[in-house]
Structure formats: structure tokens, C-alpha cells
Amino acid sequence: MLGDSVVAFEFKRGRRRNIGFLVGPEGLTVSAPKWVPFYEVDAAILAKSAWILKKLDEAHERHRRIESARIEWKDGVSFPFLGEPVIVVLDPRHAFDEVGAVLHTDGETLPGVARMTLHVGLAHNADAAQIRDAVQAWLMKQAKRLFTERLDHFAPRLGVRWRKLVLSNAETRWGTAHSDGLIRLNWRLVHFRMAVIDYVVAHELSHLRVMDHSPRFWDTVRTVVPDYAQLRGQLKEQAVPPW
Numbered sequence: 001m002l003g004d005s006v007v008a009f010e011f012k013r014g015r016r017r018n019i020g021f022l023v024g025p026e027g028l029t030v031s032a033p034k035w036v037p038f039y040e041v042d043a044a045i046l047a048k049s050a051w052i053l054k055k056l057d058e059a060h061e062r063h064r065r066i067e068s069a070r071i072e073w074k075d076g077v078s079f080p081f082l083g084e085p086v087i088v089v090l091d092p093r094h095a096f097d098e099v100g101a102v103l104h105t106d107g108e109t110l111p112g113v114a115r116m117t118l119h120v121g122l123a124h125n126a127d128a129a130q131i132r133d134a135v136q137a138w139l140m141k142q143a144k145r146l147f148t149e150r151l152d153h154f155a156p157r158l159g160v161r162w163r164k165l166v167l168s169n170a171e172t173r174w175g176t177a178h179s180d181g182l183i184r185l186n187w188r189l190v191h192f193r194m195a196v197i198d199y200v201v202a203h204e205l206s207h208l209r210v211m212d213h214s215p216r217f218w219d220t221v222r223t224v225v226p227d228y229a230q231l232r233g234q235l236k237e238q239a240v241p242p243w
Contacts, residue, residue, distance in 0.1 A: 002046070010026075084193075089120065155205055175189075
């Protein structure tokens with residue numbers, strides 16, 4: 001019991017120095033050294049109760065936002081691309097060169113107003129899975145192109161070299177960097193506006209200079225993305241469509 005709430009949690013023992021707490025999409029995980037008795041674990045949970053309940057509430061709210069962003073894949077549905085809405089148009093008349101779809105822009109794009117349409121080469125009776133897969137294939141191609149451009153833009157400014165880009169579909173990570181120059185970026189970043197993408201790209205490239213999250217690391221990020229803190233907050237708060 002934490003306050004008025006019954007909180008279930010996963011308990012792990014392992015090689016560690018102290019008791020740790022993690023609140024993720026699946027709930028609370030508590031980890032403890034093998035030598036710590038359970039009554040000490042229980043006491044630590046109670047002492048941390050305010051933080052745990054706050055994080056669980058935040059996780060629940062984030063899950064609610066994600067579910068509300070879930071897309072019903074059909075002709076005329078809208079999805080975000082670079083922070084702007086795009087309407088899916090099933091167009092079986094053409095065989096498109098660009099992974100079965102092509103983007104059309106109808107005049108000036110206004111914030112929150114769908115002026116872009118993605119024409120997908122599918123029959124009007126295509127099922128939801130076919131439409132989703134076609135849109136995802138197009139988005140992943142855009143992600144590869146855009147991420148490569150931004151990596152090439154920021155790498156010389158940070159004085160680093162990246163070796164290979166891999167698109168990921170991780171549930172909880174937007175990107176990772178390896179010391180050998182391998183960069184992994186979540187393709188779903190293309191749902192966000194370009195400034196947020198730039199923050200993630202600069203973040204991972206900065207790890208090629210500083211492999212931790214020390215003040216020196218954030219100072220490195222700041223040299224190319226001065227407003228990184230605001231963009232980082234947007235990345236945490238905004239919901240993207242679950243796939």
C-alpha cells in the first residue's frame with residue numbers, strides 16, 4: 001500500500017550496490033542486491049512512495065495520450081509527418097516509384113491543418129494492415145533520407161564521424177550511439193517536427209565525443225542545439241501514433 005493505492009511491482013535481485021526503482025510502460029520494477037533483506041526493500045519502497053506514485057501517474061497519462069493517438073488505418077485517415085498532418089489517399093491508378101506512395105502538397109501548409117496528402121498505390125478495398133504497412137514503408141524511406149542528411153549536417157560541427165545508420169523500432173529509446181560510429185535512430189521520429197529530430201541526432205552524435213550524460217555531454221549538445229532542453233521536453237510529452 002502506497003498511500004491509498006495498491007501498487008504491484010516486479011522484484012529483481014542482482015549484482016548492484018543499492019536498491020533501485022524504475023517506472024516504465026509495464027509499471028514499477030524494484031531491483032536490490034542479493035544481500036539486502038526484504039524488509040529493507042519494503043522500507044525503501046515506502047520511503048520512495050511519493051516519487052513512485054508521481055511516476056506511475058505520469059506513465060499512465062502518457063499511455064492514455066498514446067492510445068488516443070492510435071490511428072484507424074483507412075482511406076482519408078490523418079497521420080503526423082514532420083509535425084504536420086498528412087491525409088492518406090488510396091490511389092490504385094498509379095504504380096508509384098517511391099515505395100508505393102507519393103506525397104502531394106496542396107499550397108501553403110498551415111499548422112494543424114492538413115494540406116498534404118499521401119497517395120498510396122492500393123485498391124480502395126485494401127485492409128487496415130495493408131494501408132499501415134504501405135505508409136510505414138514510405139515513412140521509413142523518408143526517415144533514412146532525413147536522418148542521413150541531419151547526421152551529415154551535425155557531424156562536422158561536432159568534430160565526429162558516424163559510420164553507419166540503422167533504423168530502429170524500439171519501444172522506449174529514440175536513439176543510441178556506439179563508439180565505433182554506429183548510430184541507431186527510431187524511424188518514428190519522422191512524426192515530430194525537424195527541430196526535435198535535430199535534437200535527437202545531435203544527442204547521439206555528441207555521444208561519439210562523450211559517452212555518458214555528464215555536464216560535459218550536455219555542454220556538447222548545447223553547442224549545436226542551444227534549446228535542447230525545450231526540445232527534449234517536447235519529445236517526452238508529445239504522443240506519437242502507436243504502431
